[in-house]
Amino acid sequence: MSDEFTDFHLEAGHAANGPYALDVDPQRAGWGYSSLRILDLPPGGHHSFATGDSEWIVLPLSGGCTVVAGTGTGTDTDGTFELTGRESVFSGVTDFAYVPRDTQVRIASGAGGRFALTGARCERRLPARYGPASAVPVELRGTGNCSRQVNNFGAAGTFACDRLIAVEVLTPGGNWSSYPPHKHDECRPGQESELEEIYYYEIAAAHGKEGVGYQRVTPSGHGRGTDVLAEVRSGDAVLIPDGWHGPSIATPGHAMYYLNVMAGPGETREWLICDHPDHGWIRDTWPDQPVDPRLPLYEAPAGDAR
Template sequence: MAEWVYPLGSAADDAWQVSLGAHDSATPVRGWAYTGLKVAELAAGAIIRLEAADEERIVVPLEGTFAATVDGDAYSLRGRASVFAGPSDVLYTGIGKAVEISSTSGGRVAVALAPAKVEYPTRLVRAEETPVELRGAGNCSRQVHNFGTPAALEADRFIVCEVITPAGNWSSYPPHKHDEEKDGETSLEEIYYFETRLAPGSPVGRGSAGDAAGQDPVGYARVYASDARPIDVNAEVRTGDVVLVPYGWHGPAMAAPGYDLYYLNVMAGPGRVRDWLISDDPHHGWIRSTWEGQDIDRRLPFTA
């Protein structure tokens, strides 16, 4: 399990709290080839730079506001108070371009990336342009920000979105896979970057250690084998943790009662088609039929 689960700090590299799968990442991941992620926490006025490389990138403010410069062109990214406050502006940079990111307020920023060859234009996607999808129903309700999906963004290789799951709900469910190139399925690596928080309205007590907050926002992520390739992940996740899905059934991503769960997804693979085509685990796919008689969780959508 260790090679697929990276708790906060375990994949750090200089100023980056997370650096996995990039051309310059110091933490190697055996068998990982198509996606990458960098995450940094910056003080107000701090600057971080990415050199030009054969990677397409999308800059995603997680908390706070940022400015970015791509080959001399400046962009202002209106951020958000947190990942639970609705969509943010994001910036697709294309390939072969140096990127400089500066924090105007202090906060966290993610850069999703994928090795790529075909050039597409730099594009600023404003928060109000982001397609917001409410997926599932009942306790499988979740909110999806589809700013980097094929329908919303022209890009070469990757598919990028973010998902918010209210406390007590299950996301990435029913378990599914995308690890073969065949009719109805595409082969895609997938990165899950997580953040968690105490759900609004939850009572706050004192923890066993006597701390005033007395809380430990936590979620859970599951990945298991779909064929002869072994994989078995059942991980606790908190803010800053990463789970990699090279293949296999994955789901659910579970928001524990009392704690909301966020994750940023980055997917790409070797196939010709840039599309998210999946197969459900046949033991659990039937659950989709139950959503027809249920309402979407009334806590959604999460907005500012």
């Protein structure tokens, strides 16, 4: 039986693999580049892995950890990084660590926590590096009920990777994000870049109740004809090999978080999108509306001396 996923909506726990609560790699996704692993560590826990043919960013979702990359022989692809992390994805921007391909990595956490490993198959072996929380650009995108916050920790142009692009999006309850629907499934120089994408969700609880959100993907006429209408909960993921994706809808009273992981075959690492022709007009209304006053949910902290 093939290990490849047969559905684009991966419910929490249904894509677990070994130590990972979620494990999406190119083979299982049936594509070429993008990967995501979610690792839960108990207090005092640790985990080692080989990066193989991919570059990775270790991103704390909750808790902090120590990341050791390489053999410790002093090359620029070695490094030890202490990540302060955060209480949750809804509490603050986090620091992170970049580890290159063809490297041995060890992650250890004294207090325990949940960690995202965002990856992309790549060619170049870049230096291992620490990414301070204070250097993460926090962007407010859209206005009115399309307002959302984007933490551009691994965006093209803000942090150097070979192919990997990764950002966090926070949407207040009742708002729509990933809107207008857009796509990036064709290589059209200067207009659109071809990128496979993974969405990983966490939904804020309220009044002791777990929340839900909704994700839509519609066929664009390219690739697999991806068509998804999913009710998503914390720990779920949606694979987007192609298609118009959006909206991502946060239900009233429950803020939505999602982690976007992207990579593709283009020679230039860039995020170029095409809006859906029936919905792109919404952007013209944004200058006449205020940004949702609930945003930002938080801002990047003051500078880190490291």
